Amino acid sequence: MSTATHIPQKGSHTGRILIIATHAFTQLVRMKVFYFLAIFAIITIASNFFNLPQHEGPESVGTNVLSQIKGWSFGTMHIFSVVLSIVATALLLPKDVEDRTLYTILAKPVPRFDYLAGKLLGVMLLIFISLALMDGLMTLVLQIRTSMVAKEQMEMATTLGWPQREIDALRAETFSNGPSWSMQGAVIAVFLRASIMASLALLISTFSTSTLFTTIVSFMVYFIGHFQADARDVYLHGGQAGEGMIAKVTSLLFALVLPDFQIFNVIDAVIQGETMPIIALGKLTLVALYYAMFFTIASWFIFSDKEF
Amino acid sequence: MKLWKKSVVLSIALLALGVARMPYEAGLTRELRDARLLPSALDIGTVEKIGQTSAAVAFGGLRTLIATFLNLRAFTYFTEKRWDDVADTYDTIVDLAPHTRYYWDSGYWHIAYNAASYYMYDSTLAPVRRKEAWRTSILKGRSFLERGIRNNPDDWVLHADLGYLLSDPNKFPAFKDQRETFSAAADAYQKSAETGKALGYVRRFRFYALARVEGREAQALALARELYAEGTKNRTPTFLSLLLVLEAHENPSMDTTARAIELFGTPQKAYSALSGHWQRINERFPIFGIAEAMATLENRLSIPEKDRVLNQPLPAPRNLEKSFNE
Numbered sequence: 001m002s003t004a005t006h007i008p009q010k011g012s013h014t015g016r017i018l019i020i021a022t023h024a025f026t027q028l029v030r031m032k033v034f035y036f037l038a039i040f041a042i043i044t045i046a047s048n049f050f051n052l053p054q055h056e057g058p059e060s061v062g063t064n065v066l067s068q069i070k071g072w073s074f075g076t077m078h079i080f081s082v083v084l085s086i087v088a089t090a091l092l093l094p095k096d097v098e099d100r101t102l103y104t105i106l107a108k109p110v111p112r113f114d115y116l117a118g119k120l121l122g123v124m125l126l127i128f129i130s131l132a133l134m135d136g137l138m139t140l141v142l143q144i145r146t147s148m149v150a151k152e153q154m155e156m157a158t159t160l161g162w163p164q165r166e167i168d169a170l171r172a173e174t175f176s177n178g179p180s181w182s183m184q185g186a187v188i189a190v191f192l193r194a195s196i197m198a199s200l201a202l203l204i205s206t207f208s209t210s211t212l213f214t215t216i217v218s219f220m221v222y223f224i225g226h227f228q229a230d231a232r233d234v235y236l237h238g239g240q241a242g243e244g245m246i247a248k249v250t251s252l253l254f255a256l257v258l259p260d261f262q263i264f265n266v267i268d269a270v271i272q273g274e275t276m277p278i279i280a281l282g283k284l285t286l287v288a289l290y291y292a293m294f295f296t297i298a299s300w301f302i303f304s305d306k307e308f
Numbered sequence: 309m310k311l312w313k314k315s316v317v318l319s320i321a322l323l324a325l326g327v328a329r330m331p332y333e334a335g336l337t338r339e340l341r342d343a344r345l346l347p348s349a350l351d352i353g354t355v356e357k358i359g360q361t362s363a364a365v366a367f368g369g370l371r372t373l374i375a376t377f378l379n380l381r382a383f384t385y386f387t388e389k390r391w392d393d394v395a396d397t398y399d400t401i402v403d404l405a406p407h408t409r410y411y412w413d414s415g416y417w418h419i420a421y422n423a424a425s426y427y428m429y430d431s432t433l434a435p436v437r438r439k440e441a442w443r444t445s446i447l448k449g450r451s452f453l454e455r456g457i458r459n460n461p462d463d464w465v466l467h468a469d470l471g472y473l474l475s476d477p478n479k480f481p482a483f484k485d486q487r488e489t490f491s492a493a494a495d496a497y498q499k500s501a502e503t504g505k506a507l508g509y510v511r512r513f514r515f516y517a518l519a520r521v522e523g524r525e526a527q528a529l530a531l532a533r534e535l536y537a538e539g540t541k542n543r544t545p546t547f548l549s550l551l552l553v554l555e556a557h558e559n560p561s562m563d564t565t566a567r568a569i570e571l572f573g574t575p576q577k578a579y580s581a582l583s584g585h586w587q588r589i590n591e592r593f594p595i596f597g598i599a600e601a602m603a604t605l606e607n608r609l610s611i612p613e614k615d616r617v618l619n620q621p622l623p624a625p626r627n628l629e630k631s632f633n634e
Contacts, residue, residue, distance in 0.1 A: 071372040072373065162507070166508055193369075229337050232334060257326060263336055266346060268347060268371050269346065269347070271405075277343070280343065305309070
């Protein structure tokens with residue numbers, strides 16, 4: 001099948017993309033992906049019960065559990081979103097070929113770009129909804145636990161006769177470990193990284209011969225992408241340690257070709273209580289948009305006249 | 309277009325756009341690092357310690373997750389009294405999550421307190437070895453805590469922890485220069501207070517440490533007057549006793565009895581508080597003028613000779629050497 005022949009198309013691109021996205025979403029939901037949410041719920045609730053003994057004063061009682069809930073929940077979200085984005089995307093095209101759905105769709109006046117963008121959007125929608133549900137559960141558990149910790153601390157502080165100003169300061173400090181806007185920003189950062197991975201997996205799947213190949217290569221790029229910033233540093237600031245030309249050129253190639261996933265590690269800082277400014281999130285979104293668009297356009301470029 | 313031609317076009321586009329985005333990403337990385345939103349590179353030793361699988365997860369941006377699991381492991385080591393493993397694990401944990409107060413706080417506590425106390429009574433070691441292990445552990449705990457402070461200079465709890473460790477009477481023999489140690493404790497409490505987030509007791513504890521530094525009595529007295537002026541919340545028996553002592557140090561001809569009654573409210577209360585201060589020898593608080601005030605108060609209150617605190621022997625100072633030989 002070739003797109004060399006111009007086929008007149010009806011309807012808007014957006015409409016077509018949305019229909020394909022909805023179909024891809026439904027297709028993935030039928031694979032029982034949401035069962036993972038039950039596992040997430042267990043992990044989030046379990047993280048409440050690892051309250052180790054500590055020696056700190058009333059000002060710190062229970063705060064460790066709060067960062068533990070965030071750490072475990074974000075870790076699970078992160079792993080889930082990356083695995084899902086790679087595996088789900090890697091599955092989509094081969095599954096459509098296997099089910100022969102692809103032929104039916106492409107036989108219709110559906111531009112291949114719309115098909116790819118719709119598929120990608122379906123995966124991203126699934127990741128977004130899953131993350132939103134997980135975020136909701138994490139925020140709820142964290143809010144309840146923060147209130148419990150704060151109540152316990154307040155009781156202790158009142159018994160010890162602390163002045164009201166100090167009790168208020170303690171309360172504010174405890175709640176700063178609870179749900180925050182920065183935490184929501186970190187969830188968005190998890191989603192952005194997963195979106196880049198989904199679009200990258202889509203690109204690989206357009207020329208790959210198997211789901212396994214796409215999955216393996218995507219995971220490799222994902223892990224190596226966390227060293228992109230280091231390669232860039234070697235290129236930009238290297239030389240002092242006597243690196244040779246080959247090392248510089250190799251690091252430059254790494255920096256130019258691979259996505260920089262390290263910048264999305266802001267999640268760790270948020271778990272540790274740092275505030276993420278909205279401008280930082282905006283800049284991360286720009287980076288993610290760039291990669292997602294580039295990989296999608298590149299996917300279309302490869303896929304546009306691919307024969308089936 | 310053939311696939312190989314497409315691949316060439318795509319590669320050129322990838323490289324060209326890579327050149328365009330590189331300065332942006334480099335700038336963003338710098339910006340995020342400056343804002344403490346991105347951690348520094350993992351130490352090679354840490355990578356070796358956590359193993360390849362955990363390192364891969366950590367590189368994937370889940371350092372705090374690995375840190376929470378290592379914290380559970382460190383707790384197991386603690387229950388098994390594997391102190392070197394506890395210290396090693398906390399070194400790794402704080403490398404993974406350097407801005408989490410809890411890990412610094414717990415790590416220093418295990419090293420400087422739990423491990424040190426264990427070594428003190430470790431009958432498998434010779435007394436000399438016990439003492440050395442005890443001292444080394446305390447110094448290691450201090451060093452760990454100071455590293456935590458360097459990583460988190462705005463954390464009032466870590467500064468206060470250091471102040472507490474350096475003013476702990478059970479740890480005095482571990483530090484060679486007592487004056488320097490009290491001075492460092494006072495400075496630690498001051499830095500804690502300067503964060504603007506510290507609880508009220510921190511400034512009072514700074515005063516307790518400062519009052520014990522020879523040569524800084526005037527500074528301690530100025531601080532005491534400041535705290536006294538803030539109201540009744542700071543006027544604990546220890547605080548008032550030390551205020552009296554420092555005033556007597558500044559003005560040796562002062563009527564310490566009258567001042568004690570003024571500070572404590574009644575002669576009975578004054579006598580009770582000063583007696584307590586007199587007997588707290590382990591803490592090495594200064595005692596200028598206390599004996600005179602107590603003697604006058606004992607006469608004024610007609611305390612029988614046998615009940616007079618000044619006539620009774622002072623409690624024996626805690627002999628740590630004895631603990632090492634038990």
